[in-house]
Amino acid sequence: MSKNILIVEDDERIRTAVRLVLEEEGYAVVETESGEAALEVFAPSPSDVVLIDIMLPGIDGFEVCRRIRRLSEVPIIMVTARDDSHDIVAGLEAGADDYLSKPFDPKVLSARIRALLRRSRPSETAHAHLVIDQLELLADEGTVRVAGKQVHLTHTEFRLLVELASDPNKVFSREDLLEAVWDYGYLGDGRLVDVHVRRLRTKIEPDPANPRYVITVRGMGYKLQT
Amino acid sequence: MAGEVGSGDEPSELSVPVPDHEDPRPAPLGLRARISLSFAVGGLLVSVVLAGATLVLTRRQLIDSRESAAAAVAVSNATRLSNQLTHDATIEDLPAIADSLTKIEGIQRLIRLGDSWLPTPELDSEDLPRLLLDQLAQREAGQQRSSLSGQTHLVVGIPLTAFDADYFAVVDLADVEDTLGNLQIVLFGASIFATLIAAVFGAWVSQRTLRPLRRVRSAAEAIAGGRLDTRLEPQSDPDLDRLADSFNEMARALEERILRDARFASDVSHELRSPLTTLKASVGVLEARREELSDRSQTALTLLSDDLERFTRLVVDLLEISGYDAGAAALDLSEVQVLQFLSATTRGIGPIPLHMPPHSENLMIRADKRRLARLISNLLDNADRYGGGATSIVVENDGPNLRIAVEDGGPGIPEAERAAIFERFSRGSAGGRRGGDSGTGLGLSLVIEDARLHKGRVWVEERPDGLSGARFVVELPADTEDEL
Secondary structure, three states: OOOEEEEEOOOHHHHHHHHHHHHHOOOEEEEEOOHHHHHHHHOOOOOOEEEEEOOOOOOOHHHHHHHHHHHOOOOEEEEEOOOOHHHHHHHHHOOOOEEEEOOOOHHHHHHHHHHHHOOOOOOOOOOOEEEEOOEEEEOOOOEEEEOOEEEOOOHHHHHHHHHHHOOOOOOEOHHHHHHHHHOOOOOOOHHHHHHHHHHHHHHHOOOOOOOOOEEEEOOOEEEEOO | OOEEEOOOOOOOOOOOOOOOOOOOOOOOOOHHHHHHHHHHHHHHHHHHHHHHHHHHHHHHHHHHHHHHHHHHHHHHHHHHHHHHOOOOOOOOOHHHHHHOOOOOOOEEEEEEEOOEEEOOOOOOHHHOOHHHHHHHHOOOOEEEEEEEOOEEEEEEEEEEOOOOEEEEEEEEOHHHHHHHHHHHHHHHHHHHHHHHHHHHHHHHHHHHHHHHHHHHHHHHHHHHOOOOOOOOOOOOOHHHHHHHHHHHHHHHHHHHHHHHHHHHHHHHHHHHHHHHHHHHHHHHHHHHOHHHOOHHHHHHHHHHHHHHHHHHHHHHHHHHHHHHHOOOOOOOEEEEEHHHHHHHHHOOOOOOOEEOOOOOOOOEEEEEHHHHHHHHHHHHHHHHHHOOOEEEEEEEEOOOEEEEEEEEOOOOOOHHHOOHHHOOOOOOHHHHOOOOOOOOOOHHHHHHHHHHHOOOEEEEEEOOOOOOOEEEEEEEEOOOOOOO
């Protein structure tokens, strides 16, 4: 069955052109022209990937992203019309998994969607079942528990945690993580990693300001501390 | 010689958003210091004049009274001496007569009779000032101040006109001088004290006077720092209130203009990016179905595709440059491993020899990875376009700076053009002759902006090995202070 992609974009031309590109790749595409419409469509039948433009009439892209996040862990790509650092970080903090700046290359869009849909676990997960303190990771089941209670991680947050857990106490550079989790090369955007680590911490750390599990190693990267 | 552009030591209006208002004139003293200094100088002058006047008047008063008293006593004694002296008196008779004269503490007397002198235990005729002796030889009374054995004395001489005799009174003025000396010390101390008080008072006054100016300064700094809604409160002083009004008016106009410009840039950005997104997606669909098209259509698609690519780059570069011009560009610094970074940047252009300094496998630099990658790929692109492709990348590390040089094997850049090629939309004479040039003309301008933002610089020079070709060098400070 083909994957379902929801496009939230107020510019009809862009919407149509992007739909053509994605249909060419074999995806089923649903178009909506506003955040409100997108939420109405998404709630009853969740898509596999959501593409959200930040500048929308009515509720903006960040808010749409936050509301979809309340319903689902679906992969979300933010589309910005500016190379503005604030927009990108705000989009990621609202829960987006990745972002694209207009005008983007359609090939890049396809590659991003493929990377997000990649279901395969990072290769050779050494710890199918890892317990550190109160944190419990069941990689095969795709679940994470903190103090016995299951926490809901997005697909990307989960992959990030699994990657760090593949070699506890080893320092992963931002580039390592970009490659393993997002399928970006060395030149990918390190802010993706930083914001996802922040989001992960708010979900699994007892005190996100003073992390116990996911530790920043200055100038080097991040590690999962046992 | 290198045609150097974008040097880090020249003031850059782009990387330094707060303009430098320092006065270039050699007037290092601030307003506050100058006011304090004026008060101090004023205090010094007034106290010196007062002290001087006090000293002069006191001195005159003290010495005059002492002199007139001494003269009165001397005259009376001379008269009595004259009355008691007889024409046949000799020097032996004098002590008896002198004992009967009025004695005053601090006044000694000498008497000449013919060629003989009646000296005192401390003084004799040799000590008397010659001028006075000459005057008395003319049978005229006189007085003169003189330094005897290191002390100031007043010598009063009165000729006894009836005899060949003179009467001298020597008045010791040392105690007067002592008093005046003490007074001098006290007045000197008082002058210094008054000067210090004046300086402190001046500092206090200037601080009070300049307090509103400090507020203006803080407000201006706040605005320069990006808090555009900063305003001054109304002032009670009418002069200052006008200043505050003008300042606020300026700040309001500035805020309005900056917001309007930012809105405009954002609108332009959106309006340009949206159709380009549609175009790129649509051309992407056509490219995917290229084989379904006729030859003529395929040729047209290639033209469309190539120029769309170029136009997209132009728009993106222009938006980026306008971001620099608006001072909106900010660095996103992280640790970049130079070897890994350069390998990643040159991936996909084919093998380019990379010369690293020895033991540099882990050479790191704090930089904005995205901008640095764009900088290098713009240099590689430039080499590709005008120099027949980059022949090597050389990394040099000389302590405070890291230099990355991109060399090509083209004709090189004539010295006269080395600065001009970095200007926007300028292409070297070699480039201008080429047909089918797909550059945007902004690549090297962006290289400069990117280097400047990193507090570095860029220049072009000859290849050091003497072969034909250009060598573009970007020099970055190896250690930037900003935090991650």
